[in-house]
Amino acid sequence: MHIPSTIGLIHFGNKRQVPATNTMDRPSAAVRKIFVSNEDDAQFYQLQYPAAEIVFKTENIIQDNTIDHVIIYEPASDNLKLVAEVLQTGKKVQIFKS
Numbered sequence: 001m002h003i004p005s006t007i008g009l010i011h012f013g014n015k016r017q018v019p020a021t022n023t024m025d026r027p028s029a030a031v032r033k034i035f036v037s038n039e040d041d042a043q044f045y046q047l048q049y050p051a052a053e054i055v056f057k058t059e060n061i062i063q064d065n066t067i068d069h070v071i072i073y074e075p076a077s078d079n080l081k082l083v084a085e086v087l088q089t090g091k092k093v094q095i096f097k098s
Contacts, residue, residue: 011045069094
């Protein structure tokens with residue numbers, strides 16, 4: 001039986017691209033929260049994921065017990081601490097770099 005993932009998307013960088021979150025291996029995936037660092041990105045992602053909550057602190061995703069899968073998009077080289085924090089909560093982590 002497939003259990004759907006609930007996704008938190010953490011976006012860094014200045015590219016406004018939408019990572020593929022509804023793939024064949026996760027057909028029921030749902031993006032619940034998206035971290036962005038500025039209002040312009042918030043507006044862009046709110047249009048792409050209208051059901052998702054936009055947050056401005058990564059902790060809002062890391063500490064959310066309803067999220068079981070975190071996608072870190074366009075990470076900086078110093079984000080290993082963030083990856084470790086997410087893994088310590090028992091969540092799955094995917095890293096996308098374009």
